[in-house]
Amino acid sequence: MIRVLLADDQALIRGALASMLRLESDLEVVAELGSGTEVLAAARRTTPDIALLDVQMPGRDGLAVTAELHHALPACRVIICTTFSRPGYLSRAMSAGAAGFVVKDSPPEQLVNAIRRVHTGLRFVDPALAAESLVQGASPLTDREADVLRTTADGGTVADIASTLGLSEGTVRNHLSSAIGKTQARTRAEAARLADAKGWL
Structure with missing residues (x-):
């Protein structure tokens, strides 16, 4: 059995x-x-x-x-x-x-x-x-970029994301900018939505 x-x-x-x-x-x-x-x-x-x-x-x-x-x-x-x-x-x-x-x-x-x-x-x-x-290939996002996009999906500010993940605001902005570019999105919310739809988050 x-x-x-x-x-x-x-x-x-x-x-x-x-x-x-x-x-x-x-x-x-x-x-x-x-x-x-x-x-x-x-x-x-x-x-x-x-x-x-x-x-x-x-x-x-x-x-x-x-x-x-x-x-x-x-x-x-x-x-x-x-x-x-x-x-x-x-x-x-x-x-x-x-x-x-x-x-x-x-x-x-x-x-x-x-x-x-x-x-x-x-x-x-x-x-x-x-x-x-x-x-489609593998996810282009790094683990940290995926973490930032997951936290972005909750609708918080850059300061909120930084506080939640224990990062500086500048580091969060860098990760968001990179993730937006990799997903070819216009905004961080769109990047989070596109990444989630592909199963990357």
Whole structure:
């Protein structure tokens, strides 16, 4: 049996996924969670073979949880299952240690196939997203530029961003200017929106 942990903040989606997986004779759903903050403790308690994680969840997002699981429980392999087919998310998920990436509008058999493949030690990536990711390339933003744009999305002033991130206002302005140029935006708000849409934040 392949033991699967599910984490998705949308109860209907989580329930539907669990019901679908339970129809397979070789899959066992051992935990269903609605928050990223619950995953590590539940994984330690239930020892899943596969953790099926959404990207956007309350508490800790799926990408942060992927890195935690990869470090704390390397035998548990992670598949990201999300609505957001953004190439940036794919790149960040794989960098965090995910072994698979599936979008929620995929056929059910594709998700089941992904679980079985990843369980055998292989990787699985949604083919259309993999192709789009190759065309688009990696995020041009540095980690610090991404941090500044994330904080910008909250609508604060340069002084607010500097205070939140522990940087000088001049450094924040430099990072914003660079990020605006790299995203080809006109304003910092537009840069944050464009970067988020590509999955870079």
